[in-house]
Amino acid sequence: MSVEITNESSIPVGEVRLSAIATFVLGELGINPQAELSVLIVDVPHMASLNERxxxxxxxxxVLAFPMDELAPAGRPGVSPADSTDEDDDDPALLGDIVLCPAVAISQAAAAGHSFEDELHMLTTHGILHLLGYxxxxxxxxxxxxxxxxxLLKRWRxxxxRSRG
Known part of the structure; x- marks a missing residue:
């Protein structure tokens, strides 16, 4: 899996852990291992602009999710892609973009009584599910x-x- 995370906000988000949960979720859902996902972290004005637009x-x-229209051989779990001999089947699937706003996540985490990291992991998972059509x-x-x-979040935890031992 290729997960690209770009933080354009002033709030540190733990990019390595975000990439790890995104990779975990995509793997658990049986998504093509060559799939590509982009996660953009933005500030409040940028997110407000995207949300309005x-x-x-x-x-x-x-969180906002912007799926790509063509989701070849990836797709929703339990749905097998159509059999194809197309030479492009080995090309990476571009899943789309997830946009997260950590400032909003911070207040939501406090209201929900869990950590900021847990909120970001939930939002990343939520965004991926939207990209896959949920x-x-x-x-x-x-x-x-x-x-x-x-x-998915329970299995991630x-x-x-286990890995922390």
């Missing part, structure tokens, strides 16, 4: 997405606990 909402949000507009979609998100 793309979502029609005023003010900043915590949504939470309808109750059934919300149950599926948030259930999968919780399961277990994995990191």
């Amino acid at each position: 793309w979502m029609g909402e005023e003010g900043p949000t915590d 949504d939470h507009m309808e109750p059934e979609e919300e149950r599926e997405m948030f259930g999968l998100q919780a399961s 277990q994995e990191t606990e």
